[in-house]
Amino acid sequence: xxxxxxxxxxxxxxxxxxxxxxxxxxxxxxxxxxxxxxxxxxxxxxxxxxxxxxxxxxxxxxxxxxxxxxxxxxxxxxxxxxxxxxxxxxxxxxxxxxxxxxxxxxxxxxxxxxxxxxxxxxxxxxxxxxxxxxxxxxxxxxxxxxxxxxxxxxxxxxxxxxxxxxxxxxxxxxxxxxxxxxxxxxxxxxxxxxxxxxxxxxxxxxxxxxxxxxxxxxxxxxxxxxxxxxxxxxxxxxxxxxxxxxxxxxxxxxxxxxxx
Amino acid sequence: xxxxxxxxxxxxxxxxxxxxxxxxxxxxxxxxxxxxxxxxxxxxxxxxxxxxxxxxxxxxxxxxxxxxxxxxxxxxxxxxxxxxxxxxxxxxxxxxxxxxxxxxxxxxxxxxxxxxxxxxxxxxxxxxxxxxxxxxxxxxxxxxxxxxxxxxxxxxxxxxxxxxxxxxxxxxxxxxxxxxxxxxxxxxxxxxxxxxxxxxxxxxxxxxxxxxxxxxxxxxxxxxxxxxxxxxxxxxxxxxxxxxxxxxxxxxxxxxxxxxxxxxxxxxxxxxxxxxxxxxxxxxxxxxxxxxxxxxxxxxxxxxxxxxxxxxxxx
Numbered sequence: 298x299x300x301x302x303x304x305x306x307x308x309x310x311x312x313x314x315x316x317x318x319x320x321x322x323x324x325x326x327x328x329x330x331x332x333x334x335x336x337x338x339x340x341x342x343x344x345x346x347x348x349x350x351x352x353x354x355x356x357x358x359x360x361x362x363x364x365x366x367x368x369x370x371x372x373x374x375x376x377x378x379x380x381x382x383x384x385x386x387x388x389x390x391x392x393x394x395x396x397x398x399x400x401x402x403x404x405x406x407x408x409x410x411x412x413x414x415x416x417x418x419x420x421x422x423x424x425x426x427x428x429x430x431x432x433x434x435x436x437x438x439x440x441x442x443x444x445x446x447x448x449x450x451x452x453x454x455x456x457x458x459x460x461x462x463x464x465x466x467x468x469x470x471x472x473x474x475x476x477x478x479x480x481x482x483x484x485x486x487x488x489x490x491x492x493x494x495x496x497x498x499x500x501x502x503x504x505x506x507x508x509x510x511x512x513x514x515x516x517x518x519x520x521x522x523x524x525x526x527x528x529x530x531x532x533x534x535x536x537x538x539x540x541x542x543x544x545x546x547x548x549x550x551x552x553x554x555x556x557x
Numbered sequence: 558x559x560x561x562x563x564x565x566x567x568x569x570x571x572x573x574x575x576x577x578x579x580x581x582x583x584x585x586x587x588x589x590x591x592x593x594x595x596x597x598x599x600x601x602x603x604x605x606x607x608x609x610x611x612x613x614x615x616x617x618x619x620x621x622x623x624x625x626x627x628x629x630x631x632x633x634x635x636x637x638x639x640x641x642x643x644x645x646x647x648x649x650x651x652x653x654x655x656x657x658x659x660x661x662x663x664x665x666x667x668x669x670x671x672x673x674x675x676x677x678x679x680x681x682x683x684x685x686x687x688x689x690x691x692x693x694x695x696x697x698x699x700x701x702x703x704x705x706x707x708x709x710x711x712x713x714x715x716x717x718x719x720x721x722x723x724x725x726x727x728x729x730x731x732x733x734x735x736x737x738x739x740x741x742x743x744x745x746x747x748x749x750x751x752x753x754x755x756x757x758x759x760x761x762x763x764x765x766x767x768x769x770x771x772x773x774x775x776x777x778x779x780x781x782x783x784x785x786x787x788x789x790x791x792x793x794x795x796x797x798x799x800x801x802x803x804x805x806x807x808x809x810x811x812x813x814x815x816x817x818x819x820x821x822x823x824x825x826x827x828x829x830x831x832x833x834x835x836x837x838x839x840x841x842x843x844x845x846x847x848x849x850x851x852x853x854x855x856x857x858x859x860x861x862x863x864x865x866x867x868x869x870x871x872x
Contacts, residue, residue: 349754375756383754389747392740400744404756406737410765413736414729420736427737467755 301360302327302471302502303348303379308357310343310526317343319526321357325471330493330503332513334537335523336547341506342384344523345473348504349381350374362470376404380469382460384476384506388448394459395444398431401466405430434462438492454485458492471502478509490516514538522546558731565814566724573720577713587716589828591784594719596820598726598777600804602770604816605730607805609742610766612662613670615798616677620771622684622793623650624778629697629788630690639703643779650775651768658767662760669767677798684790696789703783719780723817726773730813733769738762803841807848809855818857 303325310318318340325331333341347354350371359366361377369377380401389397406427408420435441438458443451448459457477464472474493478486490512497503507513513520514534522530522537524546530537537543558566573590580586599617606612627646631637637645661672684691691697702709703718710718733739744752745759752759782788800823808819826844830837852859 351750370758371750371753372756372758375754381754383751387748387751387754389744389751392743392747396740396743400740400752400755400757403737403741408737410733410738410769413733413738416732416736424737463755 300327301325302362303504304358304360305344305348306358306360308344308347308359309355310340310347310352311355317526318347318354321523321526321528323521323528325502325504326519327470327502328497328500329518330497330505330516331519331521332505332507332517333521333523334507334510334513338525339523340526341523342475343526345381345475345504345506348374348473349379375467378468378470379473380464380467380471381473382457382464382475382477384479386453386456386460388456388460388463390449392448393444394435394440394446394448394451395428395431397448397459398434398463398466399427401434401463402427402430404467431462431466434466437465437495438462439488454481454488457481457485457489461492461496465496465501469501471504472496474503474505474507476506476508478507478512486512558728558735562731562814566727570720570724573716577716582712584712587713588784589825591716591719593821593824594716594723595777595781595784596801596804596824597723597817598780599774599801600808600816600820601726601730601813602773603801603805604808604810604813605733605766606770607802608810608812608815609734609739609746610763611746612763612767613667613802614673614767614770615670615795615802616657616673616675616680617770617774617801618793618795618797619673619677619680620650620654620774621778621781621797622680622788622790623653624775625782625788625793626684626691626697626778627775628779628782629700632701633697633699634690639701639779639783640705643776646775646779647772650771654768654771655764658764662763662767673798674795677795681790681794684793691790694790696787698787700782700786700788702786703780715784719784722776722780726776727813727817734813738765742766803845807845807856809852809857809859811854812857815855815857819855822856 301324305321305323308318308321309316321344333344335341346352348359350369350373353368361379364377366374366377389400406423408423412420432441432444435444438461440455440458440462443455448456451459461474461477477489481489486509493503493505493516505513505517517534520532520534520537521528522543529546530540530543576590577587599621603614603617606614624646627649628639628642631642631645632639657672657676661668685694702711703715704710741752741757741762744755744757745762749759804819804823805816806819807822808817809815827837830840833840848856
């Protein structure tokens with residue numbers, strides 16, 4: 298360990314005969330924005346789901362802040378300080394914008410069925426604090442005026458920002474963003490990139506899967522390139538843009554690194 | 558609780574309070590309202606379980622039975638105070654609910670329905686076979702009335718007591734829904750994947766609601782035993798579990814009030830359908846079918862939408 302916040306070592310994941318991730322090593326350093334890019338099917342979302350504990354790896358280990366996190370359930374990983382957004386927006390239907398973000402604060406609240414049922418004073422206080430905290434996150438995103446609306450009534454661009462606000466409300470150390478710019482128009486993408494930079498300023502490390510290369514090259518500190526479940530390159534955005542293997546993977550040139 | 562909830566609660570409370578004056582000492586009506594209240598206590602728990610935790614229990618009559626037999630056995634055979642027996646029943650039901658719920662709620666799908674079906678049957682057989690304790694199929698009689706400070710609570714005061722419990726359970730349930738716990742459950746309903754990623758332990762909250770619903774049923778069971786002074790296994794069969802579920806479905810599982818309405822309909826309706834004799838079951842089926850076809854959200858929500866539509870047209 299050399300101060301990495303997340304270390305992925307020898308990771309492998311097979312679904313039946315399909316090997317989605319093969320022998321992947323990845324290190325994420327704190328305070329950075331690290332992008333994971335690669336053609337469709339390169340294993341990027343699978344990597345996120347493995348880190349978030351949605352399913353177990355076939356082989357390999359994860360360490361987060363020096364602690365091994367293999368075998369932990371998603372909610373336990375969330376409590377350790379990893380939060381995420383989803384490629385296909387997964388907001389809570391029939392709940393308001395504010396309530397969605399308040400779910401992010403779930404683990405800082407203590408009230409169980411008993412305290413809630415009797416509306417004890419402690420429960421009312423922490424509920425108020427959770428609401429304030431959620432409003433802070435909405436303000437950070439510029440969504441505070443939408444607080445009472447149904448979450449799914451927002452346009453897609455704001456739904457994506459709301460998902461990030463919800464993830465931030467968990468007070469994560471590491472934030473996983475799965476294609477945050479997918480489906481966004483240029484103006485919303487601009488708002489997104491500015492937001493991601495402001496999140497880094499808060500000291501939160503960001504791991505980003507994204508297809509929008511302009512966004513990736515603009516905001517990332519480090520770019521890791523996956524192809525067929527392997528890491529084929531890693532470096533600063535400028536280095537990656539010039540890397541012939543990366544160019545080949547994207548354009549599908551003969552004899553690329555894919556089958557190696 | 559919102560202001561609207563409070564208003565509805567006060568209206569019903571006023572209705573119950575003046576009821577004995579209007580109908581005098583008519584014991585038939587008093588007992589009908591007692592049963593309505595007891596059923597409502599149970600269905601409120603079931604509606605939390607179905608509407609919020611997304612789980613179906615086919616064995617809730619067993620929890621009623623555990624409460625009833627705990628009260629019956631502990632007061633008649635061991636001379637315990639009815640309140641102590643009541644609490645013992647609640648604790649026993651909660652413990653049993655944890656044992657049944659913990660393994661099944663970790664699984665996705667309708668394992669809870671299957672497990673509670675089996676559980677209900679086992680408890681039903683136990684009530685029949687453990688005759689030295691339960692009196693077997695012929696039942697347990699001479700259960701003393703609920704008493705407080707040496708004064709027996711019977712008749713109209715008992716009716717009031719039952720409805721105080723109904724309102725307490727109603728308020729408690731509404732508070733739970735409008736809290737961190739209810740929010741977590743709604744989130745799980747919306748997207749279990751995202752709820753887990755936000756640190757919500759879905760299985761844990763489903764279990765909590767299951768235990769809560771078992772506690773409600775046990776409370777109703779204990780009150781039932783003291784009211785009738787006699788219990789037998791047949792009152793806690795699979796048929797009654799299904800009737801309870803029907804109450805929730807007919808009233809609407811998305812709101813607690815739907816559970817109360819469903820309990821009211823299926824408690825009072827049989828009294829009016831009795832003249833149909835053998836066709837009673839047919840009428841039940843027709844009502845259930847009509848609700849599922851025309852008001853799949855339950856009667857409460859269905860009627861509310863009907864009114865909303867009429868208002869919309871008026872404008």
